[in-house]
Amino acid sequence: MKPLSVPRVYAIADAETLAPRRLPDAVGAMADAGVRWIQIRAKRLGDDELYDAVESCCRRLEGSGAELWIDDRADVVSLFPVAGLHVGRGDLPPLAARRVVGERWIGSSTHDLDQVTQASEDHAVDLIAVGPVFATESKADPDPVVGLEGLRQARRLTRKPIAAIGGIGPENVASVWAAGADTAAMIGAVCRGDVANNCRRLLRAEEAYELG
Secondary structure (H helix, E strand, C coil): CCCCCCCEEEEEEHHHHCCCCCHHHHHHHHHHHCCCCCEEEEECCCCHHHHHHHHHHHHCCCCCCCEEEEEEEHHHHHCCCEEEEECCCCCCCHHHHHHHHCCCCEEEEEECCHHHHHHHHHCCCCCCEECCCCCCCCCCCCCCHHHHHHHHHHHHCCCCEEECCCCCCCCHHHHHHCCCCEEECCCHHHCCCCCCHHHHHHHHHHHHHHHC
């Protein structure tokens, strides 16, 4: 497995939030803006639609330097040269997913400190998603907010990379990095409105944070 080099900005290309914009167009805009981790999230696409979308996204990202992740679907990950799979609490367990995706990265969602500990001890998990950090409108039935303090506590529990998620945007993204997140995973802040401009704003926030 190649080393996990974690960028500060992790864009989630959610098909529903992006509609009617096509996933390959949006993913391409994210990569062109400079985002290096992009996840495809398409809860309602049929298998054939998702296959076609991922195939087009892979072609669009060739030579861009961006790494592609897929949400939920270990079977789809196994078919394409993508970097990683993200699994939620109701998806395949990480160890079972590992049998399908092989030497790809696996991210796992957590919503409390017990789940963070479990993910930290799970050798199949490479990246731990912690959230929602703030209130979010991107999920119909979100889990309870963990807040920045919950994120700080999660950081103390694991040496694995942490992806903060939930209600994060350019106005508060620096606070999640400061609380210990290695990367900030964002849906609404990326997908609503001008995708390319959204990504550039987030990358400028990263630059400002790194400059101190």
